[in-house]
Amino acid sequence: MARKGLTAKKLDNVAGKRQKSATRLWDGDGSGFGAKVSAAGRVTFFQFYYAPAGTVDEKGQDISGKRRFMTLGTYSDAYGLADARKGADAARALLDKGKDPQQHARTERERATREQKQAAQRGTVAGVLALLLWRFRRKGRTRRYIHDARRAWHRDVFPEIPREKKAADVTPQDIRRVLHRPLSRGSEHSARTLRATLHLAFKLAMQSDHDPRNLSSKVEFRTTANPVEAVPLAVEVNAKDRELSFPEIGRVWHEMGESTANPMDTLLIRLLLALGGQHITELREATWSEFDLDAGRWLIRAERHKNRTRDHLLPINKTADALLRELHTMRGRADYLFPQVRKPHLPMRVERPGAIIAALLEWQARLGKPMDKFTAADFRRTCKTRMHEIGIPKATTNHLHNHDFAGVSAKHYDRFDYWSEKQRAMTAWDIALRAAIDGKPVPEAECRAAMRWQDGTPTSGKKTD
Incomplete structure (x- = not known):
């Protein structure tokens, strides 16, 4: 026999009256809505349900499929049965969408608290x-x-x-x-x-x-003068100038494999060099979905790139391709090329590349063959400088590094991807890099030849006017 639904009369009969023990009164329609009566006679409405897939508790633990009771409110003159039914309907509507109502409420509370804190700031x-x-x-x-x-x-x-x-x-x-x-x-x-x-x-x-x-903002800073103006401390930040020579590049390439037991560290540094000095963050946070190894392309979306103006399409040369395929056999199941060890759903930590280089320099010093100090950020400057040394035009290296070009034309109208120029430049860079790795003089003539079109016209003379 089906249970009778909850009524205000039934709740009035138990509210405020002591009970032998706490009990639950169900609405009887199978919706999971009900009321809990404590031993002291306090009536609290609830909605029972099973947690949908993907639900986590306050500690971040997965509780998918577990029994849950959501407290809707306490029965009183201000909060009656009709109010509780509306709350239960709203909770079930969220469940129909695959959302846990308690997790949703917690998220909304945190958002409101965060907005209040921001407003107070x-x-x-x-x-x-x-x-x-x-x-x-x-x-x-x-x-x-x-x-x-x-x-x-x-x-x-x-x-x-x-x-x-x-x-x-x-x-x-x-x-x-x-x-x-x-x-x-x-x-x-x-x-x-x-x-x-x-x-x-x-x-x-x-x-x-x-x-x-x-104009509609209710809060103002109301600063009438900049308090920093009166403090005389001129800013004279010198541009960094450390760049590695080709022999130093070859030495770093080989000694990375000896200074660390983690092959991921070695592959990161080698890829920074092989890919022509792209931003560390772009490689550190890169995902496998951005790469098409068969086509030899790496697509960095604008929102992930420093200048955020356009997508950056980069050719992958032979050396980088071999490194990426080696990395894929080790970490191909993860979304990121370089995931964290304990949190593989997150990319490598921001301070990790610097720590890798610091460990390399320390290892070299212990062996009595130190190098002049450099950082992971110096690889970009190194690659750009060495590319100019082997004859790659500045305009092409700017395209390789997705640097902004001044002028209205470049900013608003020029949408050419310069793929052929970048592809030849990466081929020339690959030739120079392989020579440095092998400890041989860089064949500048061969590098410059790789930068020419098939009809003999230099790259700098095509498609750039």
């Missing part, structure tokens, strides 16, 4: 930092760059200027104390760089208040 020094980081993201700065900027603020700014302090109350004396921190550590370069980011951040705050697009 606006107008404060913490809001100024958020505005600065937003600008960096819009400009396509790398994650490492943004991470370093945020870390500098947490290390030197917030200990002197509380994050909740209003931006309008920041004085040049505050900035002076902030910049004294890196200077007291003997790091003048960090002090100059920090001053530059502080100056830009407060400039953005001032512009935000006067931006007509923010």
